[in-house]
Amino acid sequence: RKEVEQDPGPFNVPEGATVAFNCTYSNSASQSFFWYRQDCRKEPKLLMSVYSSGNEDGRFTAQLNRASQYISLLIRDSKLSDSATYLCVVPASGGSYIPTFGRGTSLIVHP
Amino acid sequence: DAGVTQSPTHLIKTRGQQVTLRCSPISGHKSVSWYQQVLGQGPQFIFQYYEKEERGRGNFPDRFSARQFPNYSSELNVNALLLGDSALYLCASSPRGGSTDTQYFGPGTRLTVL
Numbered sequence: 001r002k003e004v005e006q007d008p009g010p011f012n013v014p015e016g017a018t019v020a021f022n023c024t025y026s027n028s029a030s031q032s033f034f035w036y037r038q039d040c041r042k043e044p045k046l047l048m049s050v051y052s053s054g055n056e057d058g059r060f061t062a063q064l065n066r067a068s069q070y071i072s073l074l075i076r077d078s079k080l081s082d083s084a085t086y087l088c089v090v091p092a093s094g095g096s097y098i099p100t101f102g103r104g105t106s107l108i109v110h111p
Numbered sequence: 112d113a114g115v116t117q118s119p120t121h122l123i124k125t126r127g128q129q130v131t132l133r134c135s136p137i138s139g140h141k142s143v144s145w146y147q148q149v150l151g152q153g154p155q156f157i158f159q160y161y162e163k164e165e166r167g168r169g170n171f172p173d174r175f176s177a178r179q180f181p182n183y184s185s186e187l188n189v190n191a192l193l194l195g196d197s198a199l200y201l202c203a204s205s206p207r208g209g210s211t212d213t214q215y216f217g218p219g220t221r222l223t224v225l
Contacts, residue, residue: 008151032211043201043216044154087153091210097167099210101146101153 003027004090006102013109017078021105023088024070033071034089035062038104044087047073078109113138115204115217123223124192132187132220134202140215142166142208143185145177146201148219154201160185161208189222197224 005024013019025033032051036044048055050071054063061074075082088102116135124130136143142161146154159167160179174190183204189196199219205212 004153006153034213043218045216046213049211049213092167097159097208097210098156098169099214101155103151103153 003100004088004102006088006105008103008105010106010108013078013107015078015080015109015111017109018074018076019078019107020072020074021086021088021107022070022072023102023105024068025088025090025100026069027090028066028069030090032091033062033064034091035071035073036087036089036101038085038087040084044101047086075107078107080109080111083107083109115202115215117200117202117217117220119220120218121221121223123225125225126192126194128192128224129188129190130192130222132189132200132202132222133184134187134204134217135184136202136204137215140204140206141183142205142212143179143183144203144205144208144214145185145187146203147171148199148201149197157187159208166208192224194224197222 035047037047038044050062059076063072085104085106087104090100092098118133144159145157148154156169158177163179177187179185201219202217203214205214
């Protein structure tokens with residue numbers, strides 16, 4: 001199993017739709033995770049952190065399923081401006097400083 | 112407040128040449144990390160520096176090297192360029208480089224090797 005796996009998509013959804021992405025990870029020792037957003041030909045920017053209790057920020061909800069080793073990102077009421085690639089990040093653990101990024105999931109929101 | 116800055120923004124080199132990329136972190140951040148991102152993939156970790164010491168190295172050949180200066184800026188050097196080195200090189204800074212620190216990315220340097 002790869003360290004971090006994401007469905008590359010693209011996910012094509014209409015405005016207003018609810019869409020969810022999953023990210024699976026292999027290191028069961030990982031305690032926290034991140035979702036970054038990357039617009040086309042731009043740098044990644046932090047969207048939200050994910051801890052055991054999950055996280056919610058407006059239309060965005062991130063959850064952690066430790067038993068099945070995946071994190072999810074739910075976007076409600078999608079906007080055109082949500083179109084981007086969403087990168088899952090598993091930080092370093094166990095004395096390592098090497099974070100692992102997934103390949104990203106592409107989201108396209110259309111009118 | 113200025114974000115992470117990188118120079119140059121674009122670079123074209125030929126195989127066998129050497130390249131130096133530069134990064135200035137956010138003021139107050141002492142850790143700089145370098146990533147390589149090829150099209151369609153997520154960023155791959157190359158190095159992390161904290162207080163001028165290398166703290167982490169990804170799975171890249173010895174042709175890749177880096178350093179951090181007393182003012183916390185950093186340089187990434189790549190020798191003997193290969194076609195496969197063509198990618199977006201991202202620099203990210205964080206306060207301490209801890210695993211739970213948010214990383215702030217610069218706009219990247221797009222390297223094309225011909």
